[in-house]
Amino acid sequence: MADIKCVGILTSGGDAPGMNAAIRAVTRSAIYNGFQVKGIYRGYKGLISNEIIEFRTNNVSNIIQQGGTILKTARSQEFMTPEGRQIAHKTMLQEGIDALVVIGGDGSLTGARIFAQEYDIPVVGIPGTIDNDLFGTDTTIGYDTALNTIMQAVDKIRDTATSHERLFFIEVMGRDAGFLALNGAIASGSEAAIIPEIFTEVDQLEELINNGFRKSKNSSIVLVAESELTGGAMGMAERVKKEYPQYDVRVTILGHIQRGGSPSAYDRILASRMGAAAIDALMDDQRNVMIGIQNDQIVYIPFVKAIKNHKPINRDLLNTLRILSI
Numbered sequence: 001m002a003d004i005k006c007v008g009i010l011t012s013g014g015d016a017p018g019m020n021a022a023i024r025a026v027t028r029s030a031i032y033n034g035f036q037v038k039g040i041y042r043g044y045k046g047l048i049s050n051e052i053i054e055f056r057t058n059n060v061s062n063i064i065q066q067g068g069t070i071l072k073t074a075r076s077q078e079f080m081t082p083e084g085r086q087i088a089h090k091t092m093l094q095e096g097i098d099a100l101v102v103i104g105g106d107g108s109l110t111g112a113r114i115f116a117q118e119y120d121i122p123v124v125g126i127p128g129t130i131d132n133d134l135f136g137t138d139t140t141i142g143y144d145t146a147l148n149t150i151m152q153a154v155d156k157i158r159d160t161a162t163s164h165e166r167l168f169f170i171e172v173m174g175r176d177a178g179f180l181a182l183n184g185a186i187a188s189g190s191e192a193a194i195i196p197e198i199f200t201e202v203d204q205l206e207e208l209i210n211n212g213f214r215k216s217k218n219s220s221i222v223l224v225a226e227s228e229l230t231g232g233a234m235g236m237a238e239r240v241k242k243e244y245p246q247y248d249v250r251v252t253i254l255g256h257i258q259r260g261g262s263p264s265a266y267d268r269i270l271a272s273r274m275g276a277a278a279i280d281a282l283m284d285d286q287r288n289v290m291i292g293i294q295n296d297q298i299v300y301i302p303f304v305k306a307i308k309n310h311k312p313i314n315r316d317l318l319n320t321l322r323i324l325s326i
């Protein structure tokens with residue numbers, strides 16, 4: 001094993017429910033295995049400006065149930081420059097941090113990969129993002145909780161949609177990925193999901209109308225991924241107003257309520273397993289890997305694969321949604 005005495009942890013990019021459970025698991029598993037742990041505040045920004053404190057087991061007490069991240073999170077332009085990363089490296093040397101665990105999404109792991117290569121530092125990533133868009137892992141921390149939040153919100157909107165006989169476009173997060181929209185639609189019994197993955201293949205709105213939606217129903221709910229490609233829920237509503245003016249359309253943008261809240265049992269367990277696995281990976285001499293989960297087994301995915309490859313949606317789910325919305 002590389003000579004690691006002290007492990008630094010940070011959370012970066014968008015917050016996701018379950019990040020705290022991951023921080024707790026990394027901290028406790030590291031201490032259990034004889035490492036010193038340092039908590040780095042505000043992601044890479046805090047690594048540059050040295051916002052770092054030693055973490056003991058009680059620093060992570062009573063946080064497993066909290067959404068957000070006690071380490072705070074930030075986006076750092078400076079870390080995207082070689083000069084910024086040089087300062088970050090200096091801080092690591094000053095603080096005696098030998099290895100890093102980075103909890104975040106696509107961008108955060110891209111930064112981790114570049115930093116690890118430039119300075120030959122052992123870095124392990126944990127996928128923390130509600131978007132579920134990282135390749136090599138069946139799911140990411142925060143995704144299940146966000147899906148449940150979406151389901152509960154759509155259940156409420158359905159009451160109004162049904163009472164007023166309206167067509168609702170509900171916008172959910174997922175700039176480049178339709179996982180939340182597609183699975184959220186199935187979980188909430190919505191009529192359709194409009195997602196970026198199949199944007200260039202079919203006109204999803206036209207298909208929806210041509211499939212005769214609403215003929216046998218008095219209301220319809222369609223989940224739209226926030227992607228620029230789809231134009232989001234507002235874009236869809238504009239189109240309906242112009243092209244199908246017979247429909248009474250409404251738009252709801254769920255926004256940041258999707259990120260918040262106490263993590264689900266699934267996310268807490270996933271985060272706990274991944275956090276402990278990150279320390280196992282360091283002890284196993286793994287570097288530049290993301291912890292993933294495949295068929296309920298922990299796996300190590302090289303950063304390059306996790307970031308560069310596009311995670312495909314399961315097309316069977318699209319079909320299931322179509323069948324169930326007749």
Ligand code: ATP
Pocket residue numbers: 012013014015044074075076077079080081104105106107108109110111112114128129130131
């Ligand atoms: P989410 O998926 O929730 O948006 P994310 O981790 O993808 O999370 P980003 O804003 O893309 O969020 O990235 C977070 C931070 O990671 C950036 O502010 C930057 O500091 C760092 N980062 C991203 N891309 C790079 C890069 N190419 N080089 C160096 N650092 C990067």
